[in-house]
Amino acid sequence: MFLPQLSTTSRCRTVGRLSRLAYRSYTRPSIAPKPTVDIRHIRNAPGLYEQNCIARNYKQQSKNSWRILELHDKLQLQQRHSRNLRERNNFLRRQLANPATRQDPALLEQAKQLKTELADIDAQDKQINDEIEELALALPNLSSLDTPEGDVPSVKEYINEHPDRTPSPSDRVWRNHVHVGSELDMLDFTASATTSGWGWYFLKNEAALLEQALIQYALSTAMKRGWKVVSPPSIVYSHIAHACGFQPRDQNDEQQIYALTQPEKDKNKPSLCLAGTAEIPFAGMKANTVIEEADLPLKIIGASRCYRAEAGARGIDTKGLYRVHEFTKVEMFAWTMPDNVGDDHFSEPTPSSSESLFDEMVSIQKEILQNLGLHCRVLEMPTTELGASATRKIDIEAFFPSRREKDEGWGEVTSASICTDYQTRRLATRVKTEKFGRKHEWPHTVNGTALAVPRVLAAIMEAGWEESSKSMLIPEVLRPFMGGLERIERASRISIQ
Structure with missing residues (x-):
């Protein structure tokens, strides 16, 4: 019979809310609900999120919003490049579908290179999106206008x-x-x-x-x-x-x-x-x-x-x-x-x-x-x-x-x-x-x-x-x-x- 045991490393430690070291080295299991953070709002107001982190003493996360903006711009550039490559790839596929050119060694080599490039870009896109999500999840909620700023209630x-x-x-x-x-x-x-x-x-x-x-x-x-x-x-x-x-x-x-x-x-x-x-x-x-x-x-x-x-x-x-x-x-x-x-x-x-x-x-x-x-x-x-x-x-x-x-x-x-x-x-x-x-x-x-x-x-x-x-x-x-x-x-x- 399975009897859960308390981890020996967890005795006499403080229980609390999400820490300032949030999401570091955390791996979400496949059965976990998929989070949907409002990335667009973070991109549109990076300064607001920075000041919110500073006011709440989340200094380590204070630059997350700016990093998200930077990664988003990088992602946009990559996606434009990816669209160009896909257009080129579609053109090559039409040529390779033509009996007169389907065996052209130069076209076959180009298609092979494009496939590799597109796979690399897809992998980079996933890596960037994963980092954006991780940075966004680490941000605390925005404080209410009713909440006093500082440390005195x-x-x-x-x-x-x-x-x-x-x-x-x-x-x-x-x-x-x-x-x-x-x-x-x-x-x-x-x-x-x-x-x-x-x-x-x-x-x-x-x-x-x-x-x-x-x-x-x-x-x-x-x-x-x-x-x-x-x-x-x-x-x-x-x-x-x-x-x-x-x-x-x-x-x-x-x-x-x-x-x-x-x-x-x-x-x-x-x-x-x-x-x-x-x-x-x-x-x-x-x-x-x-x-x-x-x-x-x-x-x-x-x-x-x-x-x-x-x-x-x-x-x-x-x-x-x-x-x-x-x-x-x-x-x-x-x-x-x-x-x-x-x-x-x-x-x-x-x-x-x-x-x-x-x-x-x-x-x-x-x-x-x-x-x-x-x-x-x-x-x-x-x-x-x-x-x-x-x-x-x-x-x-x-x-x-x-x-x-x-x-x-x-x-x-x-x-x-x-x-x-x-x-x-x-x-x-x-x-x-x-x-x-x-x-x-x-x-x-x-x-x-x-x-x-x-x-x-x-x-x-x-x-x-x-x-x-x-x-x-x-x-x-x-x-x-x-x-x-x-x-x-x-x-x-x-x-x-």
Whole structure:
């Protein structure tokens, strides 16, 4: 029986979006969807793509658009030369079809030379087209006009009141989810270090129940707005992850994702990896598919286990639930009609279905976090913080008392992104539009975290802890999923030892 193994070289590396070393040495398997990048737009606006790369810190790719333009000009010259040769070849074929000249040695030699020249030109054309495609695929998506340039996010709004602006010096010590988990016998990092190493954990007793409660609450909140529930696989083809903007190696050329080592008999089959987010299998659901316009927007949500190596974690992030290798996350994903169907990229921005779905996702995120009683801030993320696929990204950070010494207590708990047609072009996902005679267009994709269990659980534990009574208050919206339990106390249940 085939048991996939984690690659030994992939342990403790950062999982992330398409890196600045994107597409280097990547070979797309034959079964992978064929990408269709808008090369024409890149050629028409090389300066725009150069500035976009610089603003997003993709300096290595900043000259790609100019190189594409140069290669296109070279290709045009070759194709003109090729047409001349083909005209000459057709003339020779007519002469060789004539009984009076078909045996002429000079004509036969010319035909042989032309055949060789044309084959060489075809090979060169393919090489140039392959390089153009590789350069284009390595470019990140164009940034939205709403995205701040630089590396500083802009605060859009706050959710709920700040719990305590003037805490006591001991606040960060006892109002720490690791401390809370120890006091209430809800977390076990010692056992997980023995079984799995750093970055894994056991949720025990009410923590395990809270995980399920959080999942059910997030799903029910989205379902009320028409989102359909899907349970995705956790193992995906590497080329599907790649097409979504996730790259095996980061900007430091370090392994990012957990690759699966396949048995010798399957070594020629496409490689597999553990999904870092349900966004990847969700996007892949419609690969090589034509969606009917009437079916859009298509909104799905699902809970899945996610696997991230998370390299480079330091200090406070190495303790507790904030940065872990495996966790449960509820993810939203949607396909929408493209913006400005029939218009070009330079059209003035107008309200679009992808923007509407994006706003809906953020609204769901805010509703969930507000009802959980967490103090949060909503951030418009800057260009340097966008993944390769995103044109716009909003993060929501919750306040963690234990993180006061790091980022003033703020820590990311949700994220939402508009990816326009970046993923659908790479996954060959089309939509048949009613406009322009049912022409096929590229739908847009939007994704967002409804709830990442470990971080939200940690924030709830810290916000609800009362040191004096050694108890933790359960948010009211979770109590129906907890059998009506309002507070967790050390004497309130039989613990798992």
